[in-house]
Amino acid sequence: MPSTNDPRLTTVQCHDLTPVVTVHENPWFTVRRRGDFYTTEYSAADVIILPIVDQVAVVMVRVKRPVIADVTLELPAGSTQEDESPLQAAARELAEETGINITDLNRFVALPPIAGSPNRNPNLLNIFIVNITIDEYERKNPHDDEIAVVELFDMEDVSKLIYQGDIYVAVPVAVISRYIISRTYSDKNLVEKSP
Numbered sequence: 001m002p003s004t005n006d007p008r009l010t011t012v013q014c015h016d017l018t019p020v021v022t023v024h025e026n027p028w029f030t031v032r033r034r035g036d037f038y039t040t041e042y043s044a045a046d047v048i049i050l051p052i053v054d055q056v057a058v059v060m061v062r063v064k065r066p067v068i069a070d071v072t073l074e075l076p077a078g079s080t081q082e083d084e085s086p087l088q089a090a091a092r093e094l095a096e097e098t099g100i101n102i103t104d105l106n107r108f109v110a111l112p113p114i115a116g117s118p119n120r121n122p123n124l125l126n127i128f129i130v131n132i133t134i135d136e137y138e139r140k141n142p143h144d145d146e147i148a149v150v151e152l153f154d155m156e157d158v159s160k161l162i163y164q165g166d167i168y169v170a171v172p173v174a175v176i177s178r179y180i181i182s183r184t185y186s187d188k189n190l191v192e193k194s195p
Helices: 086-098 134-138 155-164 170-184
Strands: 020-025 029-034 037-042 046-053 057-065 070-074 077-079 108-114 125-132 147-154
Touching: 046 086, 046 170, 057 086, 057 155, 057 170, 077 086, 086 108, 086 125, 086 147, 108 170, 125 170, 147 155, 155 170
Parallel strands: 046 125
Antiparallel strands: 020 029, 029 037, 046 057, 046 077, 057 070, 057 147, 108 125
16 A cells, blocks of 8 residues: 555656656646656645544535536645645645635644556645544635535435445545545544544
8 A cells, every 4th residue: 555655646756668758838737758658747746635524524515627517526625836745735725625724734644645547647646634523614714716615424425425426526536435444444544633
């Protein structure tokens, strides 16, 4: 299982795929041909946050996704900015997308990373879990314009929404499913820090 200090979180590791040719570059990402593969390499690390409320529910956001003409049910997520660490980005993205401001960074626990698209993006995704209380959820501030609405779902409902295809964006499905499986097996390594 990849660890939270896996070098693939920060740097491209596919050094044997040559030649390396830059096909396109902009401030957000670079498209490269590495051997026979085309990769999309982002200039910032990606983070996704699993906010768990009182150990029984998850905070999710409905994100406006014009490219697929939908408002998708997802977890808060985003990318690092300038000199920001993935941990700092997780706290900022949670506040921006849900209005829930957690200033104690020790409450965010890094989980093993996952690959979003291993043949196209050579970097892994940073995953953080944070326990929050129902009071913190209810005291949330306004969220940014990318988000249509912030919602709270109990775990049983989330499982049904995944099964029914209502939650269909791959990375949130993977993160939530891993969490549900961990609860089933009572893996003590995934027990989060309480507020």
